[in-house]
Amino acid sequence: MPKGKLTFDYEKCKGCGICVAFCPVKIMYSDKATLNKSGYNIIRYDEDKCIGCATCAMMCPDSVITVEVIK
Amino acid sequence: MELEMKYQKTKGLTDNPLSYCPGCTHGIIHKLVAESLEELGVLDHTVGIASVGCSVFSYQFFNADMEQAAHGRACAVATGVKRIHPDNVVFTYQGDGDLASIGIAETIHAANRGENITVIFVNNAIYGMTGGQMAPTSLIGQKTTTSQSGRNVLQHGNPIKISEMFQHIDGVAYLERVSVFNPKQVRNAKKAIKKAFQYQIEKKGFTMVEILSTCPVNWGKTPVDALKWVEESMVPVFPLQLFKDSGVSHE
Amino acid sequence: MAKVLMKGNEAIALAAVKGGCDAFFGYPITPQNEVPEYLSKYMNEHGKVFVQAESEVAAINMVYGAAGAGARVLTSSSSPGIALKQEGITYIAGAQLPCVICSVMRGGPGLGSIQPSQGDYNQATRGGGNGDYHVICFAPETIQETIDTMKEAFDIADYYRNPVMILVDGLIGQMMESVDFDRPVKHRFLPPKDWAATGTKNHPGKRNVINSLYLEPKELEAHNNMLAKKYALVTQNETRYEMINMEDPDYVIVAYGTMSRVARSTIEILKEKKLNVGIIRPISLWPFPKIAFDEIGKNCKGLLVTEMSMGQMIQDVQISNRGRLPIAFYGRSGGIVPEPEELAEAVMNFEKWRVE
Numbered sequence: 051m052p053k054g055k056l057t058f059d060y061e062k063c064k065g066c067g068i069c070v071a072f073c074p075v076k077i078m079y080s081d082k083a084t085l086n087k088s089g090y091n092i093i094r095y096d097e098d099k100c101i102g103c104a105t106c107a108m109m110c111p112d113s114v115i116t117v118e119v120i121k
Numbered sequence: 122m123e124l125e126m127k128y129q130k131t132k133g134l135t136d137n138p139l140s141y142c143p144g145c146t147h148g149i150i151h152k153l154v155a156e157s158l159e160e161l162g163v164l165d166h167t168v169g170i171a172s173v174g175c176s177v178f179s180y181q182f183f184n185a186d187m188e189q190a191a192h193g194r195a196c197a198v199a200t201g202v203k204r205i206h207p208d209n210v211v212f213t214y215q216g217d218g219d220l221a222s223i224g225i226a227e228t229i230h231a232a233n234r235g236e237n238i239t240v241i242f243v244n245n246a247i248y249g250m251t252g253g254q255m256a257p258t259s260l261i262g263q264k265t266t267t268s269q270s271g272r273n274v275l276q277h278g279n280p281i282k283i284s285e286m287f288q289h290i291d292g293v294a295y296l297e298r299v300s301v302f303n304p305k306q307v308r309n310a311k312k313a314i315k316k317a318f319q320y321q322i323e324k325k326g327f328t329m330v331e332i333l334s335t336c337p338v339n340w341g342k343t344p345v346d347a348l349k350w351v352e353e354s355m356v357p358v359f360p361l362q363l364f365k366d367s368g369v370s371h372e
Numbered sequence: 373m374a375k376v377l378m379k380g381n382e383a384i385a386l387a388a389v390k391g392g393c394d395a396f397f398g399y400p401i402t403p404q405n406e407v408p409e410y411l412s413k414y415m416n417e418h419g420k421v422f423v424q425a426e427s428e429v430a431a432i433n434m435v436y437g438a439a440g441a442g443a444r445v446l447t448s449s450s451s452p453g454i455a456l457k458q459e460g461i462t463y464i465a466g467a468q469l470p471c472v473i474c475s476v477m478r479g480g481p482g483l484g485s486i487q488p489s490q491g492d493y494n495q496a497t498r499g500g501g502n503g504d505y506h507v508i509c510f511a512p513e514t515i516q517e518t519i520d521t522m523k524e525a526f527d528i529a530d531y532y533r534n535p536v537m538i539l540v541d542g543l544i545g546q547m548m549e550s551v552d553f554d555r556p557v558k559h560r561f562l563p564p565k566d567w568a569a570t571g572t573k574n575h576p577g578k579r580n581v582i583n584s585l586y587l588e589p590k591e592l593e594a595h596n597n598m599l600a601k602k603y604a605l606v607t608q609n610e611t612r613y614e615m616i617n618m619e620d621p622d623y624v625i626v627a628y629g630t631m632s633r634v635a636r637s638t639i640e641i642l643k644e645k646k647l648n649v650g651i652i653r654p655i656s657l658w659p660f661p662k663i664a665f666d667e668i669g670k671n672c673k674g675l676l677v678t679e680m681s682m683g684q685m686i687q688d689v690q691i692s693n694r695g696r697l698p699i700a701f702y703g704r705s706g707g708i709v710p711e712p713e714e715l716a717e718a719v720m721n722f723e724k725w726r727v728e
Binding site: 054055059061062064065066067068071072090102104105107108109110111112113115116117118119120121 | 122141143
Binding site for chain 3: 135164165166167168170177180184185186187188189190191194197198199200201202204205206209226227229230234
């Protein structure tokens with residue numbers, strides 16, 4: 051059972067990859083097939099393995115990621 | 122399945138998308154400033170001073186009343202605002218070109234007068250907005266559009282150490298140099314920024330946080346490599362440390 | 373307050389306070405030092421703001437900050453100091469902030485001298501900053517008129533949300549005259565400063581931003597068009613001049629400030645020589661009183677422009693004259709104040725001083 055649930059404001063993502071690099075459990079990846087309106091590849095994550103640590107959200111320069119912890 | 126909010130966008134930022142390049146840590150620093158103001162409950166009586174540089178549009182991003190200052194004059198503008206509204210929280214958000222080059226006199230004298238303001242000094246060792254020119258904080262050997270074979274001491278002098286200089290100014294109540302190149306640093310930077318605002322609220326005097334930041338595009342690095350460069354190349358020149366925490370009441 | 377004998381610069385300071393000045397930001401520079409000196413004491417004693425800045429550049433930006441936060445703000449300086457403030461002034465005009473700037477002119481160019489001069493006419497009326505902006509500029513000739521203008525200047529600045537300049541010279545700043553601080557000021561309706569950056573709690577639901585940056589060309593053009601309307605309104609409402617002995621003059625002297633005082637003595641000298649000479653005295657230098665030049669009698673043989681400069685206001689006179697009358701210029705620079713007799717000589721030898 052995943053501990054965290056991520057929500058992305060995809061249109062604000064600039065595909066910088068910082069979240070991908072700093073996720074401690076390495077579950078985030080750039081979706082090469084999907085672009086947002088600005089032409090950046092959006093980020094997806096393995097929804098089963100998220101530990102809800104919010105490192106990705108903290109490191110994101112554009113406040114794209116909202117993190118909820120599953121009780 | 123019951124969900125509890127752990128991390129969400131701060132109300133200290135407006136909904137305007139940030140104008141910064143992908144991976145630029147201006148964005149992280151904006152969040153830390155905005156979160157601090159929100160958590161301290163002072164947003165509704167804060168006046169921020171936007172400087173000129175990449176963060177020139179910060180008046181669109183911080184969810185507070187703002188004034189746009191001329192290049193280098195943010196600390197003078199902040200002085201004017203704070204003297205008129207001493208109970209408002211007043212901060213400037215300045216890059217290294219704005220603060221360490223054209224605006225150094227205004228910044229030094231605001232500090233020396235002990236102006237009860239908070240200065241957020243974003244040091245990314247380059248002029249970003251104008252396309253990558255050498256800044257007073259550019260490192261020796263750093264290639265920029267105005268030091269194309271690398272900064273050299275003979276022609277360009279050494280990187281200027283703002284925090285080292287300011288620690289000797291009596292009016293300074295709190296001064297720390299931090300960075301945001303990894304989660305641990307981001308947490309530490311948040312603490313420093315929040316403390317600086319806290320000291321201002323307690324009228325302790327001039328507070329400043331220097332934050333080593335990235336410029337992926339003008340450094341010619343990926344956002345993640347740029348973070349590494351801060352750690353490996355900038356920190357040795359600009360050590361992360363607490364320079365001054367007087368904690369002494371200003372009254 | 374009954375009549376008091378007072379030095380120009382100190383009168384400027386006290387008049388500002390009478391005009392509701394909340395804050396002063398300045399820097400030492402001769403010949404205006406008594407303004408900050410007087411206010412450094414007065415403002416502290418009355419719980420108002422006084423800061424001696426590290427430079428004129430810093431001072432004018434403190435003015436920007438305080439004005440943007442809704443305060444009535446004064447700064448004063450002299451010629452080279454006003455030159456340093458030009459960037460700040462265009463930002464203040466661009467961001468539509470009210471403030472009062474007192475310039476006590478001294479000899480130029482460069483470090484120049486500390487004696488009186490009028491060599492900053494272009495600086496004051498054309499503006500040394502970038503972009504299409506104007507400073508509303510008044511040039512009083514007596515300390516009394518300086519006081520009355522200064523008191524009103526804050527209302528004018530607030531009404532139009534624009535910098536207002538009081539332009540005097542070192543002579544008016546340094547001399548003493550008996551003055552009255554209680555003359556009434558014209559009442560103006562001044563809306564509240566709901567645009568000021570004071571904190572959103574003071575205007576819930578909206579964020580106030582003081583700014584002169586408009587990267588979108590259409591927006592900046594619209595902004596300039598709006599400013600232009602404002603300046604047209606200023607021209608219509610605030611143009612001021614005095615016509616002295618202008619019934620049917622043989623010649624007309626065009627002079628402001630100290631030089632109009634000299635001209636007043638000159639026309640008395642010339643009266644004895646059977647020469648009837650009038651004076652057009654611009655009081656607002658911007659907006660320049662063009663209309664005064666449509667009211668000159670047909671027997672007038674020419675306009676003698678006089679200024680403590682190498683000739684700057686003369687351009688506005690030429691524009692206003694539209695080629696109707698011959699124009700001559702008599703000026704002294706470097707800090708020299710022409711004597712009335714000198715000026716009388718110039719009028720009598722009009723052709724010698726003609727300017728094409």
